[in-house]
Amino acid sequence: MIKAAQSGASSNFLQAYSIIEIADNDLRRELAKISGSDDYVNQTGVFYIFVADWYRQAQILQTENKDVKALQNMEALTVAIVDTTIAAQNMAIAAESMGLGICYIGGIRNDIDKVADLLDLPELTVPLFGLTIGMPKTRNEVKPRLPRANILSVNAYNRVTVSDLQAYNEQTSDYYANRSHHQKSTDWTQEMSNFLTKPRREDVAKFLKKQGFTLN
Ligand SMILES: Cc1cc2nc3c(=O)[nH]c(=O)nc-3n(C[C@H](O)[C@H](O)[C@H](O)COP(=O)(O)O)c2cc1C
Incomplete structure (x- = not known):
């Protein structure tokens, strides 16, 4: 390994x-x-x-x-x-x-x-x-990933298809409700919205500076 x-x-x-x-x-x-x-x-x-x-x-x-x-x-x-x-x-x-x-x-x-x-x-x-x-x-069951249309654009970033999460929310809602462990009633958009409510680990930048990184 x-x-x-x-x-x-x-x-x-x-x-x-x-x-x-x-x-x-x-x-x-x-x-x-x-x-x-x-x-x-x-x-x-x-x-x-x-x-x-x-x-x-x-x-x-x-x-x-x-x-x-x-x-x-x-x-x-x-x-x-x-x-x-x-x-x-x-x-x-x-x-x-x-x-x-x-x-x-x-x-x-x-x-x-x-x-x-x-x-x-x-x-x-x-x-x-x-x-x-x-x-x-x-x-564990394999977690459904974002549909290809949400992550793959051709030639330029496609704001519409990349951010249209309706199909994925249906898929993840079904996955979370039916998986073998830690079942929950949620979907991907809800998970993101809950997880990203506030910045995390704000001391990391201070640590990086202490280690000698300029962050510039
Ligand atoms: C870079 C990285 C760091 C992670 N750190 C942790 C961790 O510290 N603890 C943990 O339980 N899972 C960790 N994970 C695993 C995922 O966060 C985990 O699969 C997810 O939280 C499971 O939540 P869910 O199945 O309820 O959506 C990490 C995954 C990655 C790729």
Whole structure:
């Protein structure tokens, strides 16, 4: 699975990520508590943290007495986040292809400073999310994705079809009402409207600045 993660494409071969395997159970419990996903983080087979990482390149530049500002701007941060996410999703697909189950754990960003402390993360690194991988006790139904017309435009963004969610709301309402676990009476539009009522994790920007990113 690590090999699958490393086989992912990488912008300019920068490989701007690191993976931390959480082998210590006390540490795993702390991360589980922060993420609010205690059950599966604690019980899963393996738990990895994916870190967007420019520290390695910073060391190269500093050794050669060069400025690290090429690593600090928003574009550099975007590149590292994309590289990290590609690696994680490659790992997720490899795991699922072997019959394993996965769950991304963005909940680690509930207290991103604490996570960075616990993992002893240096400057120019960001803990983006965790990934649990284990043998699933049960298999969930596949969640219906947005219809193709809602996500695929040709030549230019199609505001009308992309935002017409009527068909998808009917589909998701049916899915939520009838799935095996955590049934609920809702649809995708309602879920989005409830979830996005206020900005979340507003301390992330402050953390990124502390890590050395300019956000410019
Ligand atoms: C990047 C990312 C981060 C996620 N973080 C979490 C998490 O911290 N905890 C969790 O339970 N699920 C997490 N998930 C999984 C989805 O949020 C989860 O499938 C969804 O909340 C289930 O809700 P629903 O089936 O009721 O719509 C994450 C998924 C992704 C792609």
